[in-house]
Amino acid sequence: MSVRPTLVKLNEKAGNSPLFAVHGAAGTSFHYSRIALMLETECPVLGIEASGLESGDTVLDSIEEISESYVDLVLTTQPEGPYRLTGYSAGARIAYAMAVRLEDMGHEVADPVLIGGGGPVITGIDGPVDEARAFHSLIEYPLEEFRQLPPEVRDRHLLEVYAKEFSVDLDTPEDVELVRRRIAVYTANSRALFSYDTPSFGGGVVLVESEDEIDVHEHAHQWAELVDGEVTVKVVPGGHFTMVLREVNQRAVARAIDAALQGTAAR
Structure with missing residues (x-):
């Protein structure tokens, strides 16, 4: 890579x-x-x-x-x-x-x-900056409740909220893989932002x-x-x-x- x-x-x-x-x-x-x-x-x-x-x-x-x-x-x-x-x-x-x-x-x-x-300076961020934190304003669950969901439920919900927010498709396996990569980038950029001095x-x-x-x-x-x-x-x-x-x-x-x-x- x-x-x-x-x-x-x-x-x-x-x-x-x-x-x-x-x-x-x-x-x-x-x-x-x-x-x-x-x-x-x-x-x-x-x-x-x-x-x-x-x-x-x-x-x-x-x-x-x-x-x-x-x-x-x-x-x-x-x-x-x-x-x-x-x-x-x-x-x-x-x-x-x-x-x-x-x-x-x-x-x-x-x-x-x-x-x-x-x-x-960004304040008020407690705990890890994971996918739940990065997408907290879009997901339909409280933060900790979302983290406790089964992985496949979390994954599907993140795919759906990302696709809706950014107007992308989930029609094919290739579409889904692209959105998963974009979710990873979004989460990583959020983590970078919150940890920057x-x-x-x-x-x-x-x-x-x-x-x-x-x-x-x-x-x-x-x-x-x-x-x-x-x-x-x-x-x-x-x-x-x-x-x-x-x-x-x-x-x-x-x-x-x-x-x-x-x-x-x-x-």
């Missing part, structure tokens, strides 16, 4: 300094597919998708390991900076870790755009948060304690999921990314 994250070309813009867009917990770049086409900035967008989505690939479950493999991929694609990074949800923390790593290597890095990433960064960050996020100002304050540069906050319509799924909200996210691409100085 090998670690094989992949790049997906999301628009046809020209330019030598692409925007690398890191997946959310699901591991795919589908959240960016329309946002990338809405950008006005002349900037290619390359989605980074997780290792483990394809059969035989290794699934990573620490942000340190994930960001290291993604930085290797970025450097292979673009040997010299400045580097432009964004990430959605769990991917926001990965993009930040990539920025830290690139800066430590002596490269120029623009302030990463963290979409729906929340604050740098966020380091300091010499640049700034751009926080793109939904209007439903009640802790935006607290999150901005927390990030300001970690970064030397400016913390810029952009609030867009929608909730954590709908901010990247509904067209009117996607346009607001695209405008926020455009503003960051056009106005954030690279380090």
